[in-house]
Every structure is written in structure tokens, then in C-alpha cells.
Amino acid sequence: AKKLGRNCWQFYQSAMNDEAQERLRIEGALRSAVERNEFVLHYQPQVDLATGRIVGMEALLRWQHPELGMVPPQRFIGLAEETGLIVPIGAWVMRTACAQAKAWQDAGLPPLRVAVNLSARQFAQPDLVASIEAVLAETGLPPACLDLELTESLFVDDVAQAVELLHQLKALGVKMSIDDFGTGYSSFSYLRTFPIDVLKIDRSFIADIASDADEAAIVVSIIALARNLKLRVIAEGVEAQGQLDFLRAHGCDEMQGYYFSRPVPAGEFEQLLKSGR
Ligand code: C2E
Ligand code: CA
Ligand code: CA
């Protein structure tokens, strides 16, 4: 038993080492990823349910590493957040997404809103407002075309400070969305005080709306809540016609999901726009 125990320990230790090494490897690679131009943005359409037209897009980060291949955000966003690397990476995302939206406007394509995810670390940067203002000035994108996606977790630490910051952002003229709405726990109290424009219903609620009465009731309630508060409401993770029909019947404003399109590279997104969908 002793021997087995030791073997188990050794096994455990080497598994820890592997994990720690993998982390270090990714962290090192992440540090140089911006300069090496290894990041790309994919764009996922946000579609108006009444007209069927693309009215917005969410910019989603992709990391193409020469050896690791395409690394999905779940594998590096957390680490980027912990190490603070999300700050320069997030700045790159903001600049690139705004420049892309402006380039499509200049090319005569119908004007779009571009949604950019903001992490907690970025939200806590003292120069956040100034840096967004600078990107808008530099790219020439109309502020109303930029939509900042924030999660409820950003608001829990210091509510008063978050409200102040949101008002400063609002003063720039940008839009603000609550991402993954319904998965946080402070949902209702802040809705009255925060100057937000959009609720994005988390995709975990959308998955079963066509078959599960409870999920359906939650989604109907969120849509009603949004309407009463004069917010737009976007359903995330729409994968099937049944979900789409349900959302449309219940007055949801927009949808985003694989049913319409996966997040795609800029070139493909441009084709979607040009095909007038
Ligand atoms: P999120 O902000 O909730 O983004 C939506 C995620 O749902 C994306 O995953 C998207 O590809 C996926 N999705 C969209 N439609 C469907 C669908 O119909 N079915 C299913 N199953 N999934 C769908 P992705 O691109 O892997 O990103 C994961 C998360 O990584 C994002 O979740 C966001 O939290 C984070 N992330 C991505 N890009 C950025 C970024 O530029 N900055 C920051 N801070 N976080 C980012
Ligand atoms: Ca998002
Ligand atoms: Ca989301």
C-alpha cells in the first residue's frame, strides 16, 4: 500500500508539473502574441428578428499560435486576465474591431454596431474611458456604433464606482450591454441605476426554450423586463428554428447564434453583409 501510495504521489506530482508547465508555456507564448500578430478577430452577426437583417456583430478573439494551433478563448482569457495581459490584448481588440466596423461603413455597407467584450481587469483600468475615447477618435467610428459587453460580475466589488464609470462611458455616446444576463445574481437592483442599453440573454436559457416550460417562462420574463425598462434584448446561442420562432413570437429584438452564423473571419463576414442577409 505504501508503494502504491508513493507511485500515486509521483503521478500526482508529475501531473501538477505538466499543468504548471503548460500554463507557463501558454503564458510565455501569450506575452509575445500581440507583437507577433497571432491574434485575429472573428465576427458573429446579430440579427434583427423583425427584419431579418444583420444590425450588429460581436467581435470574438481567436489566437492562432504557430505550434499550439488555434487556441480557443476559454484556454487563454482567464490566464490573460490573471497576468494582466488582457489589458494590451483588449486594447488591440478594441482598436481592431472599431477600425473594421468603420472600414465597412466607409465601403458603403449598411452601418453596424460592433460589440466588444470588456474584462474585469480592463474595467478596472483608470484610463479605460480615455483609451476608448482615443480609439473612437483614431478610427473615426461613431460612438453609437460601439457596444461594450459587460458581465454582471464587474459590478459586485464597488457598485458606486461601477455606476460612476458607466455614466462616464455613457457620456462618450457608446452603447452598453449586459452579457450572459441571468447568470449573475445581482440582476435586478442595478438595472434601475445603471445606464445600460441592451440585455443579452445567456445561451443556457435559450437551449431548451422550445421544449422546457420553465426555461421558456424565464426567457419570456427577461424579454418583458427588458421591454418595460426600454432596453433592447438579444438572445444568445440560437441554434434552431424552433428557438427563433419562440423568440420572435415573444417580442425579442435580436438574435445571435449558430442558427444564423458561427463567428467568422472578417472576409466571410463581409460576404454575409454583401449578400444582404
Ligand atoms: P461570450 O462573450 O458569451 O461570447 C459568446 C460565445 O458563445 C462565443 O464563444 C461564441 O462563439 C459562442 N456562441 C455563439 N453562438 C453560439 C451558439 O449558437 N451555440 C453555442 N454553443 N455557442 C455559441 P467563444 O468565441 O469561444 O468565446 C468564449 C468567451 O471568451 C466569450 O463568451 C467571452 O467571455 C470570451 N471572449 C472572447 N473574445 C473576447 C475578447 O475579445 N475579450 C474578452 N475579455 N473576452 C473574450
Ligand atoms: Ca460577449
Ligand atoms: Ca455571452
Ligand code: CA
Ligand atoms: Ca458566456
